[in-house]
Amino acid sequence: MSTYQVPRGTFDILPDESYKWQFVIKVFREIAREFNYKEIVTPIFEKSEIFERSVGESSDIVEKEMYKFEDKKGRVFALRPEGTAPVVRSFIENGLSLKTNSSKLYYLGPMFRYDRPQKGRYRQFYQYGIENIGSTNPFVDAEVIALAYRFLTKLGLKNFALQINSIGCKNCTTDYDDALKEYFNPSLVELCSDCRNRLLKNPKRLLDCKVKSCKAIAQEAPSMLDYLDEDCTANFDKVKEYLTAMEIPFIVNPKIVRGLDYYSQTAFEFIDTNLGAQNTLVGGGRYDTLAEQLGGKNMPGIGFAGGFERLILSMEEEKLSFGLQQVPKVYLVALGTEARIAGLKLIMEMRRMGISTEYDPDKTSMNAQMKMANRTGAEFALILGEDELKNNNIILKDLTKGEQKIIKIPDIIKSIKDK
RNA sequence: GUGGGUGUAGUUCAACGGUAGAGCACCGGAUUGUGGUUCCGGGCGUUGUGGGUUCAAAUCCCAUCAUCCACCCCA
Numbered sequence: 001m002s003t004y005q006v007p008r009g010t011f012d013i014l015p016d017e018s019y020k021w022q023f024v025i026k027v028f029r030e031i032a033r034e035f036n037y038k039e040i041v042t043p044i045f046e047k048s049e050i051f052e053r054s055v056g057e058s059s060d061i062v063e064k065e066m067y068k069f070e071d072k073k074g075r076v077f078a079l080r081p082e083g084t085a086p087v088v089r090s091f092i093e094n095g096l097s098l099k100t101n102s103s104k105l106y107y108l109g110p111m112f113r114y115d116r117p118q119k120g121r122y123r124q125f126y127q128y129g130i131e132n133i134g135s136t137n138p139f140v141d142a143e144v145i146a147l148a149y150r151f152l153t154k155l156g157l158k159n160f161a162l163q164i165n166s167i168g169c170k171n172c173t174t175d176y177d178d179a180l181k182e183y184f185n186p187s188l189v190e191l192c193s194d195c196r197n198r199l200l201k202n203p204k205r206l207l208d209c210k211v212k213s214c215k216a217i218a219q220e221a222p223s224m225l226d227y228l229d230e231d232c233t234a235n236f237d238k239v240k241e242y243l244t245a246m247e248i249p250f251i252v253n254p255k256i257v258r259g260l261d262y263y264s265q266t267a268f269e270f271i272d273t274n275l276g277a278q279n280t281l282v283g284g285g286r287y288d289t290l291a292e293q294l295g296g297k298n299m300p301g302i303g304f305a306g307g308f309e310r311l312i313l314s315m316e317e318e319k320l321s322f323g324l325q326q327v328p329k330v331y332l333v334a335l336g337t338e339a340r341i342a343g344l345k346l347i348m349e350m351r352r353m354g355i356s357t358e359y360d361p362d363k364t365s366m367n368a369q370m371k372m373a374n375r376t377g378a379e380f381a382l383i384l385g386e387d388e389l390k391n392n393n394i395i396l397k398d399l400t401k402g403e404q405k406i407i408k409i410p411d412i413i414k415s416i417k418d419k
Numbered sequence: 420g421u422g423g424g425u426g427u428a429g430u431u432c433a434a435c436g437g438u439a440g441a442g443c444a445c446c447g448g449a450u451u452g453u454g455g456u457u458c459c460g461g462g463c464g465u466u467g468u469g470g471g472u473u474c475a476a477a478u479c480c481c482a483u484c485a486u487c488c489a490c491c492c493c494a
Binding site: 005006008059060061064065082111113115116117118119120121122125126127128129194208258259260269276277278280281282283305306307308309310311333335364365366367369370371372373374375381383385386387395397399402404 | 420421450451452453454455467484485486487488489490491492493494
């Protein structure tokens with residue numbers, strides 16, 4: 001056992017695994033490009049106030065999960081627990097609303113939450129996400145959902161379901177909260193202690209409770225959808241209509257409640273059906289008041305975020321491909337000092353021509369070098385010995401077929417390129 | 420933050436309170452100019468860490484750290 005280990009809830013992405021990450025990141029970028037979203041990169045830490053004012057003082061994230069610290073001048077920062085607030089901060093700060101072609105943004109990177117680690121839940125985790133800022137049009141809601149759907153589908157995932165809901169605007173919510181309080185109050189004693197708290201602070205979360213008794217009571221609770229005002233209802237209907245038009249299957253789940261305070265109207269989750277307790281693959285929704293809360297102009301927006309860890313877990317579960325592991329194209333086997341030096345020159349040339357090349361600096365015997373060539377998974381071995389060198393030749397051996405032929409050294413790069 | 424399970428070689432796992440072992444991987448050789456297969460050889464690892472009980476602890480007890488599962492929360 002080594003003396004040091006990674007901090008709790010974090011992990012190393014090892015060389016054998018990194019290609020999986022590269023693969024899903026590559027696909028995400030491709031899909032973002034298909035939809036014409038452009039990348040935005042924001043710092044890993046921000047003034048903690050940014051999260052407190054947007055995500056919400058009473059949310060779990062702010063209340064107990066933030067990595068908060070003071071710098072040497074006493075400024076209070078937090079490692080970002082999520083990506084939306086920083087993007088909106090940057091959007092306001094840089095006046096992106098005034099520029100064309102800069103309202104559709106995507107981001108990638110680590111987020112931090114001090115949470116108890118579990119399968120699919122880490123303290124440093126990697127999110128991908130998009131934000132579409134500036135429009136209240138339900139076309140945009142549908143497009144954002146479509147992008148997530150397209151991404152998951154492109155990766156080959158099948159075991160997931162899209163659930164959507166509308167949590168209304170401020171007006172609807174207050175009415176609904178009152179209705180919930182009225183409904184649950186008579187059964188107060190039967191609720192779990194968490195739920196008694198929730199009833200005061202955020203009654204909607206009660207719908208999400210997993211305690212059996214609470215679940216049973218919540219079964220008959222009034223539905224959010226009945227409390228939506230005209231606008232919100234119309235909007236939600238349009239979102240559904242557009243999704244249907246794009247042939248994106250969804251189910252309406254009135255019990256979806258997002259844990260971040262800035263959400264309004266459209267809320268959605270892509271749930272993995274065989275992942276365990278941490279099964280939200282992608283979560284997102286509309287946040288029409290967020291920009292104002294951060295001191296900007298009234299600027300509506302909608303976006304989503306997903307975690308790469310769960311994505312990869314889910315893909316492994318479904319035995320999906322992550323593409324090929326990185327292997328060198330050519331492995332140079334050099335015999336003798338002169339051949340080794342001549343080989344150096346050759347290696348440089350091949351690498352410059354874009355041919356990935358490997359060799360072993362320590363092994364001298366043919367046998368050992370061939371073994372290494374095989375182990376790296378190289379496609380070809382180039383064998384250079386005294387005899388070949390004398391005649392300006394080199395042996396090109398196809399390691400999968402086992403065939404080999406003698407080639408003039410000046411022609412070798414062309415021969416490999418032609419393969 | 421709460422509850423439960425687990426921690427032994429690089430890895431997957433064995434070992435009744437009494438000498439810590441096997442598969443895979445890895446290294447070397449058979450084969451000093453040709454790999455994958457095969458055969459032979461190679462393991463002292465503070466049994467996660469720190470205490471305690473005992474003649475004796477990987478094994479029992481306590482603490483701690485990590486991990487897994489669930490609550491919670493969410494990506």
